[in-house]
Amino acid sequence: MKQFFKKKESTILCVLICIIIIITLNNSTFLRPDNIIDMIKGNTVLGIMSMGMLVVIITGGIDVSVGAMIAAITVIVGKFMVNFTGNVLLAFLLASLSGILFGLINGLLIAKLKIPPIVTTLGTMSIINGAMLYYTNGTWINDIPESFINFGKITLFKVPDGQGGTIGIPIQILFFIGAALITWIILKYSIIGRGIYAIGGNPVSAERIGYSLDKINLFLYSYVGFMAGIAAVVHTSIMRQVDPNAFTGFELQVVAAVVVGGANILGGAGTVFGTLIGVFLMAAMNNGLILMHIPVFWQKIVLGIVILVAVSIDVLQRKRTLRKLAKVDID
Amino acid sequence: MRRFSKEWMLVGVFIFLFALMSILSPDKFLSLNNLQSMAFQLPEFGLLSLAMMVVIVTGGINLSLTSTAALSGIMGAFALSIMNSAGFDVGLTIAVAIVVSVLTSLLCGLINGSIISYIGVSPILVTLGTMTLFEGISLNFTKGGAISGFPEQYYWFGNGTILQIPVPMIIFIVFIVLTYIMLEHTPWGLCVYMSGCNPLATMYSGINVKKVLLKVYLFSALLTSVSSVIMTSRYNSAKVDYGSSYLLQSITAVVLGGTNIAGGYGKVMGTVTATLILQVLSSGLNLLGVKRYIVDVIMGAILILILAINFINSNIKFKTKNKSHNSDSNSNLIVSLLETLKIAKKG
Amino acid sequence: GNNAKTTEGSKTDETKTSDTKADETKTEDKKTEENKKYTIVVMPKLVGIPYFNASEKGALQAGEDLGVEVIYTGPTKADAAEQVKMLEDLISKGVDCIAVAPNDPAAITPVLKKAKEKGILVLDWDTPADASVVDLSVHQIDDAEYGAYQWDLLVEAMGTDEGEYAIITGGLSAANLNAWIDAGIAHAKEKYPNLKLVTERIPSDEKQQVAYQKALELIKAYPNLKGIVGESTPAPIGIAQAVQEKGLQDKIAVVGCALPTDSKPYLEDGSLDYAILWDPAKLGYLTVYLAKMKLDGKSPVDGEEIPNVGSIRVKPDGKTIIMGPPVVFTKENAGNFDF
């Protein structure tokens, strides 16, 4: 398995490395620690959410309500903090709980009513978003308590920033790492994680060997909701304000990062490592295009072409190895 | 029989909602004015939904749908405004513009289709890339602005009426019929459904599945370009983000219409009815003065509700032991239902 | 307090729609009684963003003060197609006046023409529509003047009229933002020839998060950057945050259009130098006021004093109204505003 998945991600990893080289040759600032840290910090929310999306995509599902969930949770937590307390722990607790609740609703609809995930989540996306905007009318929440804002400013061990000074690792990145780690452990070392792959590969057989599709679906979508909760708090800790409209169109970015990272949208395949590459690829492209001074009107063209080339090379590569593979050992 | 019921149930929902809206605001909803304006609004979205549907039937998805429409509209708009200001004959100008629109869209379809079928990249990845690419090209051409300055006569496609029937509606109906015939009455259509279910077996049967797939993307692009002509005419201009909110909406309409998101099943009638439902809801609720957000909530709820009814519907069918031929998942479903029934009986 | 008012308003809306016929005849009676309870639609580019929420307050307030029914509604996304659809539905509904802030002027020309054919008074506000179809055009400000003013303040904040600067905008296809930027650039070309724009305007999707990230990237891509202009309300906040985090308050000047409540924390430490805007509530109020005036068959005159708004300017064409100079929000005065 190790070999196989490595192979699957190697192309996209090569593309990422090529892009990094090209950008760095144009502007060496790219690889400067402070830029890397800023880039990762700016993409933690995408990264955390991708981990949630990854697990559903492996089962062949999808959750397009992630943007709506994060937005709604930022509002819930924001209101809570403004009205009650800026306690960070409580914020995380509330966010996770509300995320899990949203996820459970998705999971229940999918498991019990057998409505395809994309339809269910399209529906809940529209409901959650509509209800949340009706409630807030889009008004920003500005008065996030100082204690929470200070939490967002925490940095850990200083590293040189490449310009003679030092820069700390923002606390948000820890959550990204944590999300990746937990997801990796679940996928790799838990029975349910293997069940996620098994369902993606052959749902009928998965039931036959004793997995309960319903239970796994409930778990999965709650997990996505949980990740949305964490992402929401992390986002608020970075932005220090809550904009209920901040996540429109976010679901596509998340899906993009995950599938570019080699997860099979039909289910059965996908890894944390690949998804990380996908997230970094997207992040590096966005960051690098400005660093390379590419005019803004060309940026989308370049991004589009890079995606197309990356995924095509990947497929062609795999096809070629498949064709070369000897099926019969001839004397 | 079961297969038909899904679509007919949608028709029922449509009639119900139509009646409901008529009762709630009889003078306004049933006015010629409102009926006409709904008929003006529906076609551009309906055509995009059909374009999305043909792709979903093959098991794919087209995320570049709206950016294709925008690019095609922008190219057509350039032709219109350039030739118009250069003083060409109006008829010729419009003809050239439409041809340019259609060709641009077909080119986009060709790019999508050939990468998907001949290189074999999964549709969601390809169209994710082309979505960004086409949007980038549009931006590069327009610098974000709107292209306008069309001849008066172009206005007709999106805003004219014939015998009180809006022109776009007539165009829409023509393309509904065309799509219906293409999908359900031609060998190509049969191949589309067959390869949507099992491309390997279809290929083994001597069908050039790649060509079939390519044609699907071209046909989808054709529908997109028609929609884009209507849009540019209705908005009297073209711009990179026109209709961008139609992307997820069209997927919603397609799945609401009963199309299997995994491919292999989907009817024109279902999709069209679904777009009608969405239209009646959105116009009706607007007339009632319901807040926009609540409209979103209701739309989402209706989507889930209808599919839930579908589910329950098929269960009732099972109870009455109608003869039916279920797909694999359905038979599993029935098995699990049997179990629940049994538990219920025991308990 | 204001929030409560909005919900109240919507509640009455709902009860009316679900009410029985008896009630409707009652309203109708009332209408004939007063004979002039106009229905005025005020449509923003989109609902649910702070800026247009503020103008909603003003518009509804005016409705109350003047005894007209104000319907404040718009699409949930800044999409011209959605706006056209809603306008069509509203025309079917039958209203007296439509005042619209077009997402795209050209796109709504056909539907506005349709409205005029039905005898509906057509206004634009916030962003101009096609001049030939509107009866009145309510501008908060003159685009060219506003652009020029922003650039003047940028130079003031930079403390020099030479050096590099960049622009982060809401979206590349937003017509009014583009108009301001174009005017500002043109103004700078003439007045500050040594001011150098390093790259095309960068879009931020109307999101603070994106503006923040783009600003960080710009700072690294152009190390000599002395100023950034942010158009669209979330952009300056995002930029200011980036500047604050990097501790570059003294090196990089940030100006742009932003709401005072959002920008207060950044104005305080100088990461945002000037937020330049007008009071959107006043704009909403003015729009409804002028609509009522026009429906009553009167026309505004130059220098006229509008209650709760102030004196307005009327351009020579007789139908372009300008509310007045923008307000500059600074660390000192930001606390005095509630939007």
Next chain:
Amino acid sequence: MDDKFVVSLKNVSKTFPGAKVLDNIQLQVKKGEVHALVGENGAGKSTLIKILSGVYQPDDGAEIIINGQRVRELTTISSVRQGIAVIYQDFSLFPNLTVAENIAISHEIEEGSKFINWSKIEEVAKKAIERVGGTISIYDQLGSLSIAKQQLVAIARALVHDAKMIIMDEPTSSLSANEVKLLFDIIRSLKESGISVLFVSHKLEELFEVSERFTVLRDGKYIGTYNADELDYDKLISLMVGRKLQFERCTGNKIGEPLFAVKGLSKKGNFKDISFTLHKGEIISLTGLVGAGRTEVAQALCGITSFDEGKIILEGKEIKINSTEDAVENGIAYVPENRQVEGLVLSRSVEDNIVLTVLKQITESKLLIKRQRKREIALNWIKKLNIKPSSPAIAAQNLSGGNQQRVVIAKWLASNPKILIIDEPTNGIDIGAKTEIHKLLRELASNGMGIIMISSELPEVLAISDRIFVMRKGKIVAQFKGGEVTQEEIMSNAILNQPALAK
């Protein structure tokens, strides 16, 4: 209750919407016995097995006794816990997981652990693979293995469980003779350690080789349970089908002029130097062990894959075949070995499947489909090949294996091919249907069609071929005339490394 039996089923019925598939079945498997479950296609064997494994729930009134204890309700997991392990007809494996995981995952689930112990998984898997004598790497992804190897994995998985009874639903359908022998050794050793085996197969010789008792089903009804010594070949068949049947060697037809020739066909890593000539009215067989490369040759001949060198000559002219479209145009038809995946669009109707090769015939002025014509063609073939149920609108997935195979054949016959390449035509097909398919092939040949049959089942090869080619490791190693060779001779060529004595 009787402790003799591991499993005792009584009054088991199963109704699917519209059909009663099992009707009052009983089945009693003794401890440590090999019990054969036999019946024609669609008799209900797989369904009965699924009831035993908890996949389906029987209708009310069923009595299930496992290890002397009456069981109220069987679920997949409780069935495993009761010691029943199943090798499903469709394997039920996970193509995206490794061999090791496929084998050991269910073991872990059964043990109720929450986390995975990878070293244990590997250990368990390795042991299981060794037991089936496979040379399969446990780290390979299952999907990249051949069907035969996948089948071995499925068997290995069943062995992992601490099972009291192992159910094998046609485990030998894609195994070669060697592997079958190995499997039988395993079965015997299981038996010695007191484990019962419930065995389903359509290959009667195999059944007689290992089974002690037979339970016969016919059309969902229980016919009886017999000891092996009460039965012989003919009697068993007559119990299964209600009539007598036998593989008779059909004598060759008059063989016509050369129709189709392959010269020096080679593809790196697949096959080498394949040459043969097929005449009109002739049936030739490509036989050999599974994995000898026969399917690869067939796929190259009909445009599914490419080849590196060589010529294909049809009626004296060299032709180029780059796609399946070309093949159909040249009158080459290919009935693939995996009918569920390659042969049929399962969720579509029988009718749609049949007309897929003759789209031109059912269209009017190249544009629209003529529904009536489509229906006529379908009905015609349904009748000709006796496909049941005979409704053209029924989805192909609701047909039993044998009938599905007939639909695939019908599809190809509809296109009126000159050459029919048929890969494992009777794999998983009951003896009655088998003979009918043999007859059909013979009949087609006598009408001038050239037929290339790929088959690992030697009795079948011997029964109908005019000439027999034996392939080994990608090459043709021997050639025989039909009727002049024995199974042993063919086998020795297919397995041995020394050049064969060609007759």
